[in-house]
Amino acid sequence: MRIPCPTCGDRDRREFYYVGDAQIINRPSPEASEDIWNDYLHNRDNPAGVTKDLWYHENGCNSWLVVTRNTRTHEVQHAELVTKLKGDGS
Amino acid sequence: MRFSGLKILKEGLTGNKGWTNHWRDPEPKQEYDILIIGGGGHGLSTAYYLAKNHGLKNIAVLEKGYLGGGNVGRNTTIVRANYFLPGNSEFYSHSLKLWEGLEHDLNYNVMHSQRGLINLFHSDGQRDAFARRGNAMINQGDDAILLDTEGVRDLLPYLDFEQVRFPIYGGLYHPRGGSARHDAVAWGYARGADTRGVDLIQNCEVTGIDISQGRVTGVQTTRGQISAKKVGIVVAGRSGQVAAMAGMRLPIESHVLQAFVTEGLKPCIDHVISFGMGHFYISQSDKGGLVFGGDLDFYASYAQRGNLPMKEHVMEAGMTLMPMIGKARVLRSWGGIMDMTPDGSPIIDKTDVEGLYIDCGWCYGGFKAVPASGYCFAHLLATDKHHEFASGFRLDRFKTGYGLIDEEGTGSQHNLH
Ligand SMILES: Cc1cc2nc3c(=O)[nH]c(=O)nc-3n(C[C@H](O)[C@H](O)[C@H](O)COP(=O)(O)OP(=O)(O)OC[C@H]3O[C@@H](n4cnc5c(N)ncnc54)[C@H](O)[C@@H]3O)c2cc1C
Ligand SMILES: [Zn+2]
Numbered sequence: 001m002r003i004p005c006p007t008c009g010d011r012d013r014r015e016f017y018y019v020g021d022a023q024i025i026n027r028p029s030p031e032a033s034e035d036i037w038n039d040y041l042h043n044r045d046n047p048a049g050v051t052k053d054l055w056y057h058e059n060g061c062n063s064w065l066v067v068t069r070n071t072r073t074h075e076v077q078h079a080e081l082v083t084k085l086k087g088d089g090s
Numbered sequence: 091m092r093f094s095g096l097k098i099l100k101e102g103l104t105g106n107k108g109w110t111n112h113w114r115d116p117e118p119k120q121e122y123d124i125l126i127i128g129g130g131g132h133g134l135s136t137a138y139y140l141a142k143n144h145g146l147k148n149i150a151v152l153e154k155g156y157l158g159g160g161n162v163g164r165n166t167t168i169v170r171a172n173y174f175l176p177g178n179s180e181f182y183s184h185s186l187k188l189w190e191g192l193e194h195d196l197n198y199n200v201m202h203s204q205r206g207l208i209n210l211f212h213s214d215g216q217r218d219a220f221a222r223r224g225n226a227m228i229n230q231g232d233d234a235i236l237l238d239t240e241g242v243r244d245l246l247p248y249l250d251f252e253q254v255r256f257p258i259y260g261g262l263y264h265p266r267g268g269s270a271r272h273d274a275v276a277w278g279y280a281r282g283a284d285t286r287g288v289d290l291i292q293n294c295e296v297t298g299i300d301i302s303q304g305r306v307t308g309v310q311t312t313r314g315q316i317s318a319k320k321v322g323i324v325v326a327g328r329s330g331q332v333a334a335m336a337g338m339r340l341p342i343e344s345h346v347l348q349a350f351v352t353e354g355l356k357p358c359i360d361h362v363i364s365f366g367m368g369h370f371y372i373s374q375s376d377k378g379g380l381v382f383g384g385d386l387d388f389y390a391s392y393a394q395r396g397n398l399p400m401k402e403h404v405m406e407a408g409m410t411l412m413p414m415i416g417k418a419r420v421l422r423s424w425g426g427i428m429d430m431t432p433d434g435s436p437i438i439d440k441t442d443v444e445g446l447y448i449d450c451g452w453c454y455g456g457f458k459a460v461p462a463s464g465y466c467f468a469h470l471l472a473t474d475k476h477h478e479f480a481s482g483f484r485l486d487r488f489k490t491g492y493g494l495i496d497e498e499g500t501g502s503q504h505n506l507h
């Protein structure tokens with residue numbers, strides 16, 4: 001499995017650390033309810049098919065990436081820098 | 091049909107013509123009292139104990155493929171009761187006791203072999219942790235013996251003791267631990283449930299859950315609608331999808347775990363061994379194949395196969411621990427879909443929908459749990475009360491933070507187990 005890092009190009013999966021569903025980049029506000037925090041921290045759509053998940057290019061450029069991937073086939077379709085998706089400083 | 095030595099002898103002498111199917115292949119009825127979704131180890135044992143312990147008759151197990159085609163037939167078959175935390179400890183202890191009586195109970199040879207499990211340790215810190223775990227096991231009433239290097243050498247002379255990187259300081263020996271033939275466990279429970287009147291319906295995928303005014307009323311399947319008073323979801327890696335049919339999102343991420351088997355060899359590994367410094371565990375099947383595995387691939391997956399990096403890692407760990415296996419040729423490898431929870435412990439609970447129950451989150455350790463999970467989930471389904479040995483496996487523990495069972499002590503967060 002290779003991940004197309006926007007800065008480094010196609011790189012071996014071993015260079016990356018996997019975090020999980022990309023919903024993790026949308027942190028609720030500290031005042032949000034217990035249910036919202038529980039949903040954010042624990043509950044997952046866990047789709048069989050196309051998903052977006054968060055990877056860290058730890059043995060590369062140290063970027064956080066949102067990777068579009070198929071959980072049935074392991075096909076990696078696309079990778080996007082989190083900073084680009086969210087703007088710098090978020 | 092009862093199995094016995096005499097029966098085998100008689101069949102052997104008369105051309106093996108008297109064996110019959112182990113279970114029926116019934117058409118689904120219009121309505122059942124209890125429907126179990128999923129014909130893996132846990133679904134089948136639940137149905138069995140519903141019939142056996144609670145005298146219930148009108149039950150069906152709905153399986154989308156064939157019985158035992160999921161994780162129950164894909165695991166590395168380690169059976170043990172060496173858990174540490176309250177909540178887990180009493181549950182797995184109960185499970186091991188059920189294992190010890192299982193073959194007589196089911197009249198089925200599940201090849202349960204208590205050949206002893208040895209968890210190796212490689213540092214002072216690990217030794218302390220295992221000593222503490224061993225004491226917890228003894229307090230629970232199970233068996234544990236702390237071995238030093240020489241003690242390990244007596245049992246496992248073929249390990250690489252001299253290596254400098256991961257010297258073997260000793261091992262925690264659990265003599266009652268061992269393995270079993272995984273398919274036979276599914277088949278034994280299937281036959282036991284069928285004999286007690288449970289309908290086992292294969293090639294029947296559940297595609298929807300019918301809910302009316304907050305109460306479950308039945309399910310939609312590829313073989314038509316089936317009504318039911320109660321429904322139990324027991325679908326392991328597919329828990330997320332089936333729960334979504336009832337509008338639920340679960341604290342579960344499905345990951346792939348791989349396993350490997352070599353060509354058949356003469357008996358050489360008499361125990362189940364786990365390496366404490368690289369995720370690696372191994373035993374030898376009765377056919378002679380070395381059965382071994384390692385860690386998750388560590389990304390969400392439903393592919394039931396893994397990638398090469400974890401294969402390489404597992405082989406490296408094996409070679410580090412016991413170089414003698416280097417000449418064995420790997421015959422096959424495969425993967426299963428693991429229902430991973432944030433704290434690494436399972437869920438046996440009611441849901442917010444009345445009459446709908448769920449048993450899931452077995453991560454990579456649910457084979458040994460097959461007897462007790464079925465036993466306790468059947469108790470919950472039949473009586474609406476949590477069984478005392480499974481009362482900690484609550485769904486709401488993640489939300490409240492109360493009663494988390496983080497056996498590894500790494501934190502209750504996805505991807506840490
Ligand atoms: C490689 C590997 C090694 C492992 N090693 C060990 C070990 O050494 N020791 C240990 O204790 N555990 C081990 N495990 C874990 C253990 O195998 C699982 O935790 C356990 O088998 C899961 O429960 P189950 O048997 O009910 O799951 P499964 O056998 O997966 O049963 C679930 C069933 O539900 C069915 N299903 C899914 N969706 C639907 C639907 N919509 N409608 C109808 N049916 C549906 C599936 O087809 C499947 O048959 C291992 C697992 C793997 C993959
Ligand atoms: Zn990069």
